[in-house]
Amino acid sequence: GENVEQHPSTLSVQEGDSAVIKCTYSDSASNYFPWYKQELGKGPQLIIDIRSNVGEKKDQRIAVTLNKTAKHFSLHITETQPEDSAVYFCAAGYSGGGADGLTFGKGTHLIIQP
Amino acid sequence: DAGVIQSPRHEVTEMGQEVTLRCKPISGHDYLFWYRQTMMRGLELLIYFNNNVPIDDSGMPEDRFSAKMPNASFSTLKIQPSEPRDSAVYFCASKPDRVYRGAFFGQGTRLTVV
Numbered sequence: 001g002e003n004v005e006q007h008p009s010t011l012s013v014q015e016g017d018s019a020v021i022k023c024t025y026s027d028s029a030s031n032y033f034p035w036y037k038q039e040l041g042k043g044p045q046l047i048i049d050i051r052s053n054v055g056e057k058k059d060q061r062i063a064v065t066l067n068k069t070a071k072h073f074s075l076h077i078t079e080t081q082p083e084d085s086a087v088y089f090c091a092a093g094y095s096g097g098g099a100d101g102l103t104f105g106k107g108t109h110l111i112i113q114p
Numbered sequence: 115d116a117g118v119i120q121s122p123r124h125e126v127t128e129m130g131q132e133v134t135l136r137c138k139p140i141s142g143h144d145y146l147f148w149y150r151q152t153m154m155r156g157l158e159l160l161i162y163f164n165n166n167v168p169i170d171d172s173g174m175p176e177d178r179f180s181a182k183m184p185n186a187s188f189s190t191l192k193i194q195p196s197e198p199r200d201s202a203v204y205f206c207a208s209k210p211d212r213v214y215r216g217a218f219f220g221q222g223t224r225l226t227v228v
Contacts, residue, residue: 034216043118043205043219044157089157095215101147101170102217104157 002027004092006105014113019080021108023090024072030092033066033073034102038087048075077110085112118220120206126226132194135223137206138187147207147217148181148191157205163189196227 003026013019025033031052036044050057050064050073057064061080066073073092077084087109091102119138127133139146147162161171166183174181178197183189193200203224207217 036216036219041221043207043221046216046218049216101159101162101173103159106156 002030002092002103004090004103004105006090006108008108009106010109010111012111012113013080015080015082017080019077019084019110021075021088021090021110022072023074023092023105024070025092025103026071027092027094028068028071029094032093032095032102033064034091035062035064035075036089036091036104038089038107040086044089080110080112082112082114085110118206118208118218120204120220120223122223123221124224124226126228127196129197129227130195131227132192133196133200133225133227135191135204135206135225137189137191137220139189139206139208140210140218141187143208143210143218145209145211145217146183146189147209148189149205149207149219151203151205151222152201160191193225196225198227201226 006023034049035047037047038044048059048062048064050066061078063076087107089107090105093102121136145164148160149157150160151157160173161181162169163183179193181191203222205219205222207219209215209217
């Protein structure tokens with residue numbers, strides 16, 4: 001089955017700086033890579049996703065990159081703000097053949113220092 | 115839309131008791147997922163349904179766990195008998211179709227078995 005590794009487990013950055021979270025996956029059949037943000041006491045919320053036929057996707061201050069050959073993908077947050085503090089999860093899955101569940105990384109606790 | 119609705123939000127029960135968690139997916143979504151979140155194991159997929167039919171239950175830890183989806187607007191996850199190691203946050207999620215779309219999570223049910 002799929003195995004997703006996520007690093008770092010904790011990331012502390014100064015407000016206004018950039019944050020980068022990295023993930024690797026093992027199953028070359030995975031073709032869908034979402035990122036979720038989870039705030040305390042809430043469920044994970046989808047913030048951005050990327051398909052395997054795309055190398056990069058951007059939405060305002062967040063961007064995701066995918067390297068299929070190396071089987072790794074990253075989340076980039078620029079101009080970080082206090083409200084970006086949360087736990088971020090990457091995930092990998094195969095969409096389109098019956099196996100529609102996602103395998104999640106262990107999460108990164110992002111702390112934005114004022 | 116109210117999003118995915120789970121009940122109860124918190125459940126405390128004694129070991130050996132039966133526990134039933136409930137989920138109402140977003141209207142029109144074809145897929146429903148049950149996840150379990152713990153500090154040690156992160157987010158784990160337990161089971162998912164497509165059009166009310168269980169597709170993959172390989173993540174269900176033991177026979178003590180069972181899930182049903184009697185109609186498109188309701189699902190239950192039952193644990194009988196419950197054990198302290200079942201203590202976790204259980205999330206229900208749904209998504210609209212099988213093609214490249216992330217799942218929407220509920221707020222979760224925090225289960226404590228004493």
